[in-house]
Amino acid sequence: MPEPAYGLIARFETPGSLMRAAEKVRDAGFRNWDCITPFPIHGLDGAMGLKRSIVPRISLCGGITGFCTGMSMIFYMDGYDYRLTVGGKPFFSPLFAFPVSYELTILFTAFATIIGMFVVNGLPMHYHPVLNYDQMRRASDDQFFLVIEATDGRYDLAETRAFLAQVGGLEITELEA
Amino acid sequence: MSHAADSHADTPAILQEVAPAVFPRAPMVGHGRSFSWITNKICSIVEGKTPVWWWWCFAVACFIASFTVAGIVYLVATGVGVWGHRSPVNWGWPIVNFVFWIGIGHAGTLISAILCLLRQKWRTSINRAAEAMTIFAVVCAGIFPVFHIGRVWYAWFLFPLPNSNYIWQNYRSPLEWDVFAVSTYGTVSVLFWYVGMIPDLASLRDRFAASGRKVRAWCYGFFAMGWRGSNRAWANYEMAYLILAGISTPLVLSVHTIVSFDFAVSLIPGWHTTIFPPYFVAGAIFSGFGMVLTLMLPLRAIYHLEDLITQYHIDCMCKIILATGTIVGYAYAMEFFIAWYGANPYEGFTFINRAFGPYAWSYWIMISCNVITPQFFWFKKIRENATLVWVLSLFVNVGMWFERFVIICTSLARDFLPSSWGYFSPTVVDIFTFFGTFGVFSVLFLLFIRFLPLMAMAEIKAVTPQADPHADGGHSDQVHPDGVFGGAPHA
Numbered sequence: 266m267p268e269p270a271y272g273l274i275a276r277f278e279t280p281g282s283l284m285r286a287a288e289k290v291r292d293a294g295f296r297n298w299d300c301i302t303p304f305p306i307h308g309l310d311g312a313m314g315l316k317r318s319i320v321p322r323i324s325l326c327g328g329i330t331g332f333c334t335g336m337s338m339i340f341y342m343d344g345y346d347y348r349l350t351v352g353g354k355p356f357f358s359p360l361f362a363f364p365v366s367y368e369l370t371i372l373f374t375a376f377a378t379i380i381g382m383f384v385v386n387g388l389p390m391h392y393h394p395v396l397n398y399d400q401m402r403r404a405s406d407d408q409f410f411l412v413i414e415a416t417d418g419r420y421d422l423a424e425t426r427a428f429l430a431q432v433g434g435l436e437i438t439e440l441e442a
Numbered sequence: 443m444s445h446a447a448d449s450h451a452d453t454p455a456i457l458q459e460v461a462p463a464v465f466p467r468a469p470m471v472g473h474g475r476s477f478s479w480i481t482n483k484i485c486s487i488v489e490g491k492t493p494v495w496w497w498w499c500f501a502v503a504c505f506i507a508s509f510t511v512a513g514i515v516y517l518v519a520t521g522v523g524v525w526g527h528r529s530p531v532n533w534g535w536p537i538v539n540f541v542f543w544i545g546i547g548h549a550g551t552l553i554s555a556i557l558c559l560l561r562q563k564w565r566t567s568i569n570r571a572a573e574a575m576t577i578f579a580v581v582c583a584g585i586f587p588v589f590h591i592g593r594v595w596y597a598w599f600l601f602p603l604p605n606s607n608y609i610w611q612n613y614r615s616p617l618e619w620d621v622f623a624v625s626t627y628g629t630v631s632v633l634f635w636y637v638g639m640i641p642d643l644a645s646l647r648d649r650f651a652a653s654g655r656k657v658r659a660w661c662y663g664f665f666a667m668g669w670r671g672s673n674r675a676w677a678n679y680e681m682a683y684l685i686l687a688g689i690s691t692p693l694v695l696s697v698h699t700i701v702s703f704d705f706a707v708s709l710i711p712g713w714h715t716t717i718f719p720p721y722f723v724a725g726a727i728f729s730g731f732g733m734v735l736t737l738m739l740p741l742r743a744i745y746h747l748e749d750l751i752t753q754y755h756i757d758c759m760c761k762i763i764l765a766t767g768t769i770v771g772y773a774y775a776m777e778f779f780i781a782w783y784g785a786n787p788y789e790g791f792t793f794i795n796r797a798f799g800p801y802a803w804s805y806w807i808m809i810s811c812n813v814i815t816p817q818f819f820w821f822k823k824i825r826e827n828a829t830l831v832w833v834l835s836l837f838v839n840v841g842m843w844f845e846r847f848v849i850i851c852t853s854l855a856r857d858f859l860p861s862s863w864g865y866f867s868p869t870v871v872d873i874f875t876f877f878g879t880f881g882v883f884s885v886l887f888l889l890f891i892r893f894l895p896l897m898a899m900a901e902i903k904a905v906t907p908q909a910d911p912h913a914d915g916g917h918s919d920q921v922h923p924d925g926v927f928g929g930a931p932h933a
Contacts, residue, residue: 284911300673303477304641304900306911310677318681328689342602342610354614364619364700368626371693375630375686379637382682386675389667396670402652404671405645407477407903 271394271442272297272414273425275434276403280306283409286432287312290411293428297417301395301410320381327377328370335366394440412440470563470905472749477903480750484642484899485649487745487891495744496892503884510878513871514589522592524871531854531866536586538846539876541701542729543583544624545722545842547631548694549730550576554634555690558683564758566901567750570642571741572734573635574894578886579733580628582879587620589875601625616703623700630693634686636665640679642895644669698723705849712792712853715780721773725842728766728812731759732838739832741891750897756831760819763838767816770845774813788858800865801852804844811841 277283280302287300291314300309336359343349344357354361383389395401395412404410411434413425422439429437471480517524527534550572557565588597600621602611611618643666650659669675702722705713735756742751781793796805815837818824825831851866890896903909 280909280911301671302673302676303481303645303671304904304909305676305680306673306909307904308911309673312911313673315674315677318678320678320681321685324682324685324689338602339613343613347608347610349609349612351612351614361614364616364696364703365613365622367696368619368622368693368700371689371696372626372629374689375633378682378685378689379633382637382678383667385678386672388669388675391663391668393668393670395672396668401670402648405641405648406481 269442270415270422271440272412272417272420273422273429273437274301274395274398274410274412274440275429275432275437276400277409277411277434280309280409282433283411284309284312286411286429286434289432290413290428293419295413295417295419297414297420299395299412299414301401301404301412303405303407303409306409318385320378320385323381323385324374324378327381328374330377331370331373332366334373335369336362339365394442398438398440400436400438468564468752468754469907470566470752470754471902472752474907475749477906477908480899480902480906481645481649483745483747483750484895484897485646487896488646488893489649489653492892496888500885500888503881503888506881507878507885508881509874510585510882513875513878514585516871517589517875518594522590524869525590525875526867526869526872528864530857530862530864531851533850533854534866535847535868535872535876536590537704538843538850539879540583540586540590541722541846541850542843543579543586543879544627544701545698545726545729545846546733546839547576547579547583547627547730548698548723548726549734550574550579551627551631551634551690551694552727552730553734554638555687555694558687559691562758563905564755566905567747567755567897568734568738568759569901570635570638570894570898571738571890571896572730573631573638574887574890575730575733575737576631577628577635578883578890580624580631581886582883584624584628585875585879585882587624616700616707619700620704623697627693627697630686630690634690637679637683637686638898638901639895640666640669641671641900642898644671645899646895695723698726710853710857711786711788712777712796712849714789715777717773717776717780721770724766724769724773725812725845728763728770728816729838729842731763731766732835732842735759735763735831735835736839737887739828739835741896743828745896747897750902753826756828757822757825760825760831763835764816764819767812767838771813774809792853792856795856796848796852799852799856801848801855804848805852808841808844808848811837812845815841 275286277286283300283302284306287309290298291312300306300313302309339362340357348356395410400408400410411429413420413429419425426437475483525534525536527536550569553565553572554569557569588594591597591600599605600611600618611621613619643662647659647663647666650656650662699719699722702718706715706718708714738751739756742748778793781789784790796802815834818830818834824834855864855866857863
């Protein structure tokens, strides 16, 4: 039995033609599909019907963790574990603990954002069927691709191929898994 | 019809119809270059054979960097006494150099973060190199405080790590805030730089793979993390990028604010002023843009990047230098005014002493470089002369180094008690160590332009006219009701 295919990929020459095709694929009810573009196209998220990214929530958690870490660390060190009298200042005050907590807020937010982005995007993913396509080099250069995966409920090799041709896709190719 | 025409029906309307004025926008990429031209142009810098000039520059930069190595080896072997600072000027060149280099870095973050939030599309062709400049400047800056502490093998005492003394850091000191500010700044700058580079590393990976250079394809591919340009990934990526820009903005402002607290929180006349944070931030951006021009103008000429760094880009940078330079000039004037208006005799003396005392020479170098030099950028003719802009940018760099010298040395050399006055002179070791950091910086920057994409290709492509999905005729419907733009810095 031959290996089942990953899906169908079609090439588009301009951002506009990809966007119009994406709207039709979205409206046809496909779920497991994607656009491959060399740069983010303004409005394509809407054309694909994507929801707002959840990365900001992860960032917020990181930021809150960072601020609390800063405040509690300084309280523990200077206000509890080893109280040191310096210049008659209080052992702990949120005022002088603020700059360090502020920096840690930013540091933790940055890590949370980047790690969150990687996790949500499933990176690193050094093997992917799309990366095996011999035209992929163009996708990080100047061409635009649309992939419909075989796992999609509406996927049917002949019908989907005809559909992609109808929405303007060029060189429609079956991808190996 | 306008309202005025309705109320005076018998008088003719001034305008037949009211339409918003159309202002022509400067193109971000000259000559309407295509996507593949941009990819080829930038990738060819990495893919081509190493040019001869690069080897020459690299050799010279390594030689200059060896001065820092020699200076530091001698210092560590002998002790910090080999540097010129001693009572009363205990913060001599090392701290001057630290603030100078940190300030240089700030333009990189300004370009990548603040201009991103302000939707300034012209940032795209200079942000990558400016961010690289930031990171390398922070590396150079970090050398000085680390060795200034005296016993460098105890540098880890700066961080809250448990130690055998069972004692913790003093978080009431701005110097400890500085440790966190600068290390956060360095870390976040590296992360921001790297995340911005992922799509371009993927481009390089694909090109090296296509041309059969497997080792390099593997190396770039490793750092590209398997990026494949999926729009589902782009949505999260752009949101992450926007958040990084959003947090880097308060970060860059806070870092130089905290650096200025090192001075402003003390009681030394000339340091103890509330104007320091904004004044330091403006000065940092001023010097950083000076350095961006110093670096980018030669690269533009060598690699023929005139279509990517257009005259419009140079104009924008010159205008920012003009604006921030004028803010700095205003701050100098305001310091004098407050010294007089505040009626504090010590502060009044400090400022008279700055302009007319033993360090008057450095004060007037600072004023001429920082206040007078940028004023040339009012003139279009000067902004269009790349050689002249480059020379003026060097003056900005020199002036900002002297600003830090004036602030640190004049205030300390003449404080409250005349019996403890002194005069600071650098030693050969000071000069070697500082001179060498330009080599360290150049070595790192040369490696960057050789091995990494000099410009953010994906971002440049996104601001070209052909990247607009409506460019080739209308599209069929409006934004999908469920679809919310996942944060688009390239709007």
